[in-house]
Structures are given as structure tokens and as C-alpha cells.
Amino acid sequence: MISVDEAKKIIIENVSPLVPIEVYFEDARDFCLAEDVRSDIDMPPFNRSAMDGYAVIAEDTKTAPVVLKIIENIAAGDMPAKKVSQGCVSKIMTGASVPEGADAVVRFEDTDDTGTEDRVKILKSVKTGANISNRGEDMQIGQIVLHAGMQIRPQEIGILATVGKSVVRVYPAPAVGIISTGNELVNVDEKPSPVQIRNSNSYSLAAQARRMNAGVEILGIAGDRKEDIVEIMTRGLQKDVLILSGGVSMGEYDLVGDVLKEAGVRIYFEKVALRPGKPVIFGKKDKTLIFALPGNPVASLVTFELFIYPAIRKLMGFSSLCRTTVAALLETDISTKRRRREFRPARCQWKENTWSVSPVEWHGSADLLAMTKANCLLIIPEETEKLSKGQFVDIILLDNLC
Numbered sequence: 001m002i003s004v005d006e007a008k009k010i011i012i013e014n015v016s017p018l019v020p021i022e023v024y025f026e027d028a029r030d031f032c033l034a035e036d037v038r039s040d041i042d043m044p045p046f047n048r049s050a051m052d053g054y055a056v057i058a059e060d061t062k063t064a065p066v067v068l069k070i071i072e073n074i075a076a077g078d079m080p081a082k083k084v085s086q087g088c089v090s091k092i093m094t095g096a097s098v099p100e101g102a103d104a105v106v107r108f109e110d111t112d113d114t115g116t117e118d119r120v121k122i123l124k125s126v127k128t129g130a131n132i133s134n135r136g137e138d139m140q141i142g143q144i145v146l147h148a149g150m151q152i153r154p155q156e157i158g159i160l161a162t163v164g165k166s167v168v169r170v171y172p173a174p175a176v177g178i179i180s181t182g183n184e185l186v187n188v189d190e191k192p193s194p195v196q197i198r199n200s201n202s203y204s205l206a207a208q209a210r211r212m213n214a215g216v217e218i219l220g221i222a223g224d225r226k227e228d229i230v231e232i233m234t235r236g237l238q239k240d241v242l243i244l245s246g247g248v249s250m251g252e253y254d255l256v257g258d259v260l261k262e263a264g265v266r267i268y269f270e271k272v273a274l275r276p277g278k279p280v281i282f283g284k285k286d287k288t289l290i291f292a293l294p295g296n297p298v299a300s301l302v303t304f305e306l307f308i309y310p311a312i313r314k315l316m317g318f319s320s321l322c323r324t325t326v327a328a329l330l331e332t333d334i335s336t337k338r339r340r341r342e343f344r345p346a347r348c349q350w351k352e353n354t355w356s357v358s359p360v361e362w363h364g365s366a367d368l369l370a371m372t373k374a375n376c377l378l379i380i381p382e383e384t385e386k387l388s389k390g391q392f393v394d395i396i397l398l399d400n401l402c
């Protein structure tokens, strides 16, 4: 049986980014940039006033308080018409172009009325360059402002707008198909008989993939018969990623592994030393990545985060592939006898300058309700029998926490 780290490594080695596509820049949010983007302008494009005030010759303010003559009123978007010469100023607004001759801006707050419209009293002296942003100080024409491989966040969207890059190359999100297997499963809108349960995994897995922007098709429920699984799987093999849930354990009706092999899927591993989620299959057929996860809902959720999350990140061109792991202070003792690496549903909180964590009450890999109280997975390393209150442990953050 391979370790969690080995399993992740095998997956990452066998996944390549999808072929980039062009999208309208507003639709590029959260995707990975597939090209370098250059600026077609200097930013700022002209010497720009950073304040509402008066464009002055700094030297003229040395003897402040001093009364100077107002020769022009320049709003943002106006082209200055007059050169500022000794003893003169132009009234100027934030974002307006600083007129020729002026080398500083005095803020309105540092001036006073003189009672006459064409004169202003400067109360404080300013240094050359004060309150002026120089042309090209933020970025220059031709400069690479965004690099291939960057995740496009709101600030990158803003830069794309700034440089007029309205169509941009990004790595696409994969098409994901999801199949749940099990004779006992019924649809959400059905009332289960005393020996049935509703299919929840298709929906939690779909939600996990969709929050990574993947396009998801829920392909349905296959009974525990080879023909049933083969039939639905044929449709699933058209996708970039096919996820199957259930039917991968040692039971008599756990047929997924056999069906995959008979369909010509190359299997890379079938078991990983972890809890929950030991039986987990990763395979490939042509371009399709295939993950067969255990049916227990927590195991399915955890194995998605551990194995499918990095695979989708890699398909989408990202270089940081795994969810964030941080150290947290353990708030209770934990004992375990497992030799496999364990991932416990837990709740963390930022307290007194550090993350603190406690496991949530949990009855095992079927107890999905426990996951609704968790926001992270607490890692219990292999061969660990006891973790003590007050020690640091690693936790995997599952949500955007604040």
C-alpha cells in the first residue's frame, strides 16, 4: 500500500495542463494565466496630481505663507493649457495632468482663501515632487505586468482592464463527470425504503469540483452490476476527469476496479495508507483521469480534497497544487491506533496570534454531518499513537477562513 505522499506524487506526475483557451477578461477570474501580458501604456500615463490642490513651483512656496496667482483650473481629463511660471499656480484636481512648469502640488488643506478669486494663500512650503505621481512610475510601456502561471484575482482583472487586454489566454477548467454506484442508492427526490439511502456523494463531489470552476455533469447512479457501471462509464470517459464513488472496497459487490480494468483503464494505484479513504483508485484512459473513491461520504469528500483537488489544479495550469496546510495548536488530547495517516474533521480558529484546532465529534467515515461542523482536516501522522493538548499539529484548511 502506498503512502498519501506517494499517491499525490503519482497523480501530479501523470497530469498535464489542459490546452489554453482565449476568454473575455471578465470571465478569467480564478483561472490561471497562460501568457505573459505586457502593458501598452505608461502608468501613470502623464505626471499626475495625487491630490486636489494647486500645482506650484516648489521654490515659490519656500517663504510660505505666500500669496500666488491662479492662472488656470485643471480637472481630471483636462489638457493643461498654461505653463506655470514664477509666482503663479494652477488649481488642479486629483488625477489631472500636472501643467508644464509646476513641480509640486500643494493640498487644498494647506491653503487659504484670499478673498479674491484669482489668488490663493499657500500656508506650507512643499518639496519638489510633492503630491505628484510621475509618468511611468508604476509601470512602463512594454513591461510584462502579468506573468503566465499567475492566478487571476480581482487585482489582475483590474490590470487587464488598465492595459486594454480584453481577451486573454487561460488554462480552461476540466469537464468532470460523476457516477455514484450502489444498489442501495436512490435519488434526492425519492423516499428511501428501510434498506436504502439517498445519493449524497454525487452532489457533494459536484460541489467540490464546481467550486474549483470545473464544468460538472452528474451522470447518475449505477447499480452494483458490471453492465450498469459500464454503460454509464462510457459517457464518463468522454470527460477530462471521471469520478466514481462507491464499489471500490473488498465486498462481493465492489466491482468498480474490475470494470475499470476491463475497460482498458491504466490503474496507477488502488489503495492508499490513509483514513478515511483507504480504497481509492487512480487511473487513466487516453486523456481522461479516473478517480474511484470509497462510498462513505466523508471518505469521498476527503479523498477529493487530497487527490482530485491537486489533479484539477494541475489541469488548470496552477503551480501551487495542494490545499493550504498550516500548523495549529491542539486544544485536546487525541489517541489513535492507526498506522495509516489519518485526517480528522476538525475546527480551527485564529486565536491569540495562532491557529488553534479541536477535532469535531465524529462517528467515522459515514458521518457526513460531522463535516458540517468542520472547517479543516487535522493530520495525524502515520505510526502516531497520541497527540497531546498544547502541541502543534498540521491542519489542511478546507474553506476560505477569516
Ligand code: AMP
Residues within 6 Å of the ligand: 180, 181, 182, 184, 185, 197, 198, 199, 200, 201, 202, 245, 246, 247, 248, 249, 251, 254, 293, 294, 295, 296, 297, 366
Ligand atoms: P461502498 O464504498 O460502496 O462500499 O460504500 C460504503 C458506504 O457508503 C455504504 O454504507 C454506502 O451505502 C455508502 N455510500 C455509497 N455511495 C454513496 C453515495 N453516493 N451517497 C451516500 N452514501 C453512499
Ligand code: MG
Residues within 6 Å of the ligand: 181, 182, 183, 246, 247, 253, 295
Ligand atoms: Mg457499494
